[in-house]
Amino acid sequence: METEHNLIDSGRVNGTHVFGSDREQIGHIDHLMIDKLSGNVAYAVMNFGGFLGMGEEQHPLPWKSLRYDTSLAGYVTDLTKDQLTGAPERVSDWSRDRAYETRLHDYYGLAPYWL
């Protein structure tokens, strides 16, 4: 069963391609950020490689905005290019800034991973 084969070494997630809902590649995962207490993946820090014309190359996406697609061997997001390019600008030390994290989840319309 497919559902029996869903484990992946966290290091091997890095570099995995990410596709838009049109199945065009929009970037790849640079690394994951894990919530140490819950053990849940909180963010995939994406590298867009200038593909979207974003000022920042790296941008955290809430993990819930991605789903794995076995046929693409990568992650797919339903977020649009406009949503991605209009996202709140990443602040320095963003992963310790709950206000930024809240803005980001609000922006994407996703429930925060910590609630």
Next chain:
Amino acid sequence: METEHNLIDSGRVNGTHVFGSDREQIGHIDHLMIDKLSGNVAYAVMNFGGFLGMGEEQHPLPWKSLRYDTSLAGYVTDLTKDQLTGAPERVSDWSRDRAYETRLHDYYGLAPYWL
């Protein structure tokens, strides 16, 4: 607040020390295994480095058996040495073997991460 600082780069988890309930180090995390679909960390593959006299150096621990201790800057498990050394032997291709995964969770008395 402490709860605001719980994110960690998945790559930086590798090498983190793991302590027994007596706060003695028993090994370190070699890598994490993530359930691609849920985005939850399923296992920490531990390296015991012969510390417990285990035949195998590496052994997957259900992630739920570990909790982060900020004062130790590492993970603590309540599993005893006897529990660890008596665990079901790892089968080849274990991460695709739900029967083994089920045995492992049963053995440790933990609910499977996939339910």
